[in-house]
Amino acid sequence: MGRTVRTLLGVLLLAGLGTGPALAAGEAEPPIVQSWPHQGVFGTFDRRALQRGFQVYKEVCSACHGTKYLAFRNLAALGFSEEEVKAIAAQYTVIDGPNDQGEMFERPARPSDRKPSPYPNEQAARAANNGAYPPDLSLIVKARAGGENYIYSFLVGYEEPPAGVTVPDGMYYNKYFPGHMVAMPPILQPDGVTYADGTKATVSQMARDVTQFLAWLAEPKMEERKSTGIKVMIFLVVLTALLYAYKRRIWADVH
Amino acid sequence: MADTTAPVQTAEGGKRRDFLELVTWSTVAIGTAAMVWPLVHQMNPSADVLALASTEVDLSKIPEGSAIKVMWRGKPVFVRHRTAAEIAEAAAVPLSELRHPEPDSARVKKPEWLIMVGVCTHLGCIPLGTAAGEPKGEYGGWFCPCHGSHYDSSGRIRKGPAPLNLPIPDYTFLSDTLVRIG
Amino acid sequence: MASDAEPLVLKSPTLRWIEHRLPIIGFGYQHLVAYQTPRNLNYWWNFGSLAGICLMIQIVTGIVLAMHYTPHVAHAFDSVEHIMRDVNWGWFLRYAHANGASMFFIVVYIHIFRGLYYGSYKPPRELLWMLGVVILLLMMATAFMGYVLPWGQMSFWGATVITNLFSAVPFFGEAIVTWLWGGFAVDNPTLNRFFSLHYLLPFVIVGVVFLHLVALHTHGSNNPVGIDLTKKDKIPFHPYYTIKDLFGLSVFFLFFGSFLFFAPNVLGHPDNYIPANPLVTPPHIVPEWYFLPFYAILRAITFDILFIPAKLGGVIAMFASIGVLFFLPWLDKSKVRSARFRPIYKIFFWLLVLDCFILGYVGANPPEGWLVPLGQVATFWYFAHFLIVLPLLSKLERPLPVPESLSTPVLGRGMAAAPAE
Numbered sequence: 085m086g087r088t089v090r091t092l093l094g095v096l097l098l099a100g101l102g103t104g105p106a107l108a109a110g111e112a113e114p115p116i117v118q119s120w121p122h123q124g125v126f127g128t129f130d131r132r133a134l135q136r137g138f139q140v141y142k143e144v145c146s147a148c149h150g151t152k153y154l155a156f157r158n159l160a161a162l163g164f165s166e167e168e169v170k171a172i173a174a175q176y177t178v179i180d181g182p183n184d185q186g187e188m189f190e191r192p193a194r195p196s197d198r199k200p201s202p203y204p205n206e207q208a209a210r211a212a213n214n215g216a217y218p219p220d221l222s223l224i225v226k227a228r229a230g231g232e233n234y235i236y237s238f239l240v241g242y243e244e245p246p247a248g249v250t251v252p253d254g255m256y257y258n259k260y261f262p263g264h265m266v267a268m269p270p271i272l273q274p275d276g277v278t279y280a281d282g283t284k285a286t287v288s289q290m291a292r293d294v295t296q297f298l299a300w301l302a303e304p305k306m307e308e309r310k311s312t313g314i315k316v317m318i319f320l321v322v323l324t325a326l327l328y329a330y331k332r333r334i335w336a337d338v339h
Numbered sequence: 340m341a342d343t344t345a346p347v348q349t350a351e352g353g354k355r356r357d358f359l360e361l362v363t364w365s366t367v368a369i370g371t372a373a374m375v376w377p378l379v380h381q382m383n384p385s386a387d388v389l390a391l392a393s394t395e396v397d398l399s400k401i402p403e404g405s406a407i408k409v410m411w412r413g414k415p416v417f418v419r420h421r422t423a424a425e426i427a428e429a430a431a432v433p434l435s436e437l438r439h440p441e442p443d444s445a446r447v448k449k450p451e452w453l454i455m456v457g458v459c460t461h462l463g464c465i466p467l468g469t470a471a472g473e474p475k476g477e478y479g480g481w482f483c484p485c486h487g488s489h490y491d492s493s494g495r496i497r498k499g500p501a502p503l504n505l506p507i508p509d510y511t512f513l514s515d516t517l518v519r520i521g
Numbered sequence: 522m523a524s525d526a527e528p529l530v531l532k533s534p535t536l537r538w539i540e541h542r543l544p545i546i547g548f549g550y551q552h553l554v555a556y557q558t559p560r561n562l563n564y565w566w567n568f569g570s571l572a573g574i575c576l577m578i579q580i581v582t583g584i585v586l587a588m589h590y591t592p593h594v595a596h597a598f599d600s601v602e603h604i605m606r607d608v609n610w611g612w613f614l615r616y617a618h619a620n621g622a623s624m625f626f627i628v629v630y631i632h633i634f635r636g637l638y639y640g641s642y643k644p645p646r647e648l649l650w651m652l653g654v655v656i657l658l659l660m661m662a663t664a665f666m667g668y669v670l671p672w673g674q675m676s677f678w679g680a681t682v683i684t685n686l687f688s689a690v691p692f693f694g695e696a697i698v699t700w701l702w703g704g705f706a707v708d709n710p711t712l713n714r715f716f717s718l719h720y721l722l723p724f725v726i727v728g729v730v731f732l733h734l735v736a737l738h739t740h741g742s743n744n745p746v747g748i749d750l751t752k753k754d755k756i757p758f759h760p761y762y763t764i765k766d767l768f769g770l771s772v773f774f775l776f777f778g779s780f781l782f783f784a785p786n787v788l789g790h791p792d793n794y795i796p797a798n799p800l801v802t803p804p805h806i807v808p809e810w811y812f813l814p815f816y817a818i819l820r821a822i823t824f825d826i827l828f829i830p831a832k833l834g835g836v837i838a839m840f841a842s843i844g845v846l847f848f849l850p851w852l853d854k855s856k857v858r859s860a861r862f863r864p865i866y867k868i869f870f871w872l873l874v875l876d877c878f879i880l881g882y883v884g885a886n887p888p889e890g891w892l893v894p895l896g897q898v899a900t901f902w903y904f905a906h907f908l909i910v911l912p913l914l915s916k917l918e919r920p921l922p923v924p925e926s927l928s929t930p931v932l933g934r935g936m937a938a939a940p941a942e
Contacts, residue, residue, distance in 0.1 A: 153602050223794040243448050305612040324771040382585075
């Protein structure tokens with residue numbers, strides 16, 4: 085039995101190694117480790133933080149970053165009512181068509197539409213941003229080693245470059261970014277947004293809120309996954325106990 | 340000691356084994372069924388398909404006496420701008436003559452606009468009669484070429500194998516010339 | 522002790538009618554119910570049937586995922602996100618399939634090492650073992666092509682690097698790679714054929730598994746003591762091993778579920794959530810964890826060997842690391858199967874296990890500094906184990922006395938024949 089445990093631990097160790105190199109990538113500082121309400125087996129999203137984070141995304145990030153997998157209908161999961169979702173959608177214009185004259189036309193977005201991206205394609209995005217491409221944020225939390233902690237650290241990680249380091253024009257120094265030179269300016273500024281619930285919009289508050297929103301956006305089925313998982317695990321524990329008892333009974337005459 | 344207790348133990352053991360067996364296999368069966376459900380349910384419409392459940396139609400482009408087809412949930416919807424004669428004809432039919440009795444007034448929100456799902460209730464073909472020049476069938480409505488069902492100017496089944504009238508989708512008039520289906 | 526199952530009696534005339542014309546009921550009965558199995562199998566023997574279950578899970582979840590997946594470079598990534606976000610239970614099916622692949626390899630690797638420890642590859646089970654190696658090769662091909670399908674950065678660059686291995690082939694290398702790609706880079710034709718083959722190969726695996734089972738049932742399972750057992754030391758498969766396998770399956774599901782529901786991306790790589798970009802290579806390309814030891818062997822050959830350039834040498838070494846397994850039954854000629862009675866082999870077995878973990882560690886990290894010589898030593902040891910140690914041990918090792926049967930103690934040693942593990 086002891087050997088079984090050791091082998092399983094070994095397998096887990098080997099499995100863990102697969103993610104090792106990415107964490108070690110670059111000479112950037114390791115991200116600040118924070119505790120997140122949606123972490124862990126029982127963690128769920130903080131709806132108020134998600135709504136605040138959506139506000140930060142909408143008012144600040146979305147000028148340059150798209151979220152191509154976000155449909156307005158998905159916002160209902162943030163705790164918005166159907167009417168609020170419709171109102172948010174209606175603030176955007178999407179291209180539809182062709183109409184009976186064979187022309188594309190613009191119309192207000194509906195909940196079933198996906199949020200339009202700020203640029204029609206990557207080339208246009210690069211042209212507007214000095215050659216840098218603001219990545220789509222739909223999956224950003226899952227697409228970066230360090231996940232939430234990295235995104236948060238990156239957003240609060242702008243600082244003056246150390247002595248002797250020259251930052252090229254149009255670049256900024258960020259101590260958590262691999263290579264440190266990043267084309268994105270320190271876009272979060274104190275009171276950059278006005279929260280409806282009166283929360284003070286400090287840089288770290290906004291970074292924390294928008295990170296949680298992006299974590300939700302990367303894995304919107306996380307709560308469903310975990311709650312299903314808890315039920316499945318409880319069921320399996322019972323089943324395993326039953327099968328063990330039954331197995332011992334059947335084997336009683338052999339041992 | 341052993342002589343007297345052994346048979347009792349066996350009897351109890353046998354009984355317990357039956358109960359354990361029943362509970363264990365039932366739990367296995369429940370678990371298997373639960374695992375099968377996602378495999379089945381994944382074939383139902385996904386969230387994005389369900390969200391695309393409405394479409395808007397501009398009525399100002401449809402002259403009286405003609406009709407158009409629009410796509411709604413992957414199926415055609417017939418929108419017909421009926422003439423006064425067609426409305427009168429549809430209203431005059433006694434319910435007793437109908438296979439699927441529905442008064443014309445129950446099938447329209449505004450009598451001049453007939454809006455219904457254009458899928459034959461027999462086996463799912465698209466009846467003719469919407470575009471100009473297509474056969475409208477013996478009752479001046481629609482004719483399904485697959486198995487010869489005839490629908491009247493209210494889209495009610497009058498002759499042929501189809502069991503029911505053409506169904507009416509949910510729709511609302513957003514203005515006099517704009518209607519949203521779904 | 523229970524030994525024989527009841528003979529099959531069909532009461533229903535309908536079943537008798539069928540059985541007379543198509544004897545599948547009797548076949549199933551003979552191989553799943555009455556099949557004579559050693560009574561002393563330990564839990565390491567659970568991993569064979571578990572591997573079969575894993576294969577079924579992969580096939581079933583794969584078929585339903587294929588209902589929503591689009592094998593086109595413009596839509597593949599989107600269709601995977603569509604599965605994750607909009608398809609009913611899509612997240613569950615995809616995570617089950619992605620983590621299921623890892624589970625399958627964990628199970629199969631344990632199954633293989635069990636065979637190594639207890640000498641299950643020795644006569645008369647050489648073909649059984651070799652068919653198993655064929656299954657491993659097919660699994661690797663299938664898993665590799667499956668990892669390409671989501672069309673993320675790791676998919677694309679993994680496919681590029683692995684297909685480029687074939688460019689090391691002398692004279693025909695370039696032609697072979699162009700043929701594999703169907704173009705001049707990994708692109709839409711490559712994705713399409715990988716999807717087609719990824720769907721096909723599992724059914725080929727099913728076929729080879731069937732042959733594996735035919736070979737198994739010809740001479741029966743090996744056992745922890747490694748001796749040929751007589752009838753009195755065997756029991757029918759059902760109910761003894763059906764219930765034991767079911768219990769093991771339930772424990773396995775607890776392990777599987779802890780990944781699937783609570784850490785579904787731990788075994789994956791963040792870069793695969795970035796859509797494939799042929800213009801940008803990720804800083805570190807690493808294969809899935811189950812390929813890491815082989816990746817380390819590939820990179821260990823950093824020097825030319827005679828007329829073989831290093832690049833080709835690495836590819837040859839990597840394929841040879843599996844190829845050598847085909848010859849295992851003839852490299853280890855010791856008459857004693859189980860490591861229980863081979864004290865020196867037992868030590869070398871655990872050294873091989875350790876060596877594989879070291880290779881995995883080396884494969885996971887950039888080939889820099891001391892990891893390069895470590896990888897080379899570990900690679901040397903891997904081959905030395907099979908090509909030098911095993912043949913020598915066959916001659917030099919003095920095995921402990923082996924019992925005649927499970928119930929007879931070893932004469933002169935005064936110890937029980939089969940101590941529980």
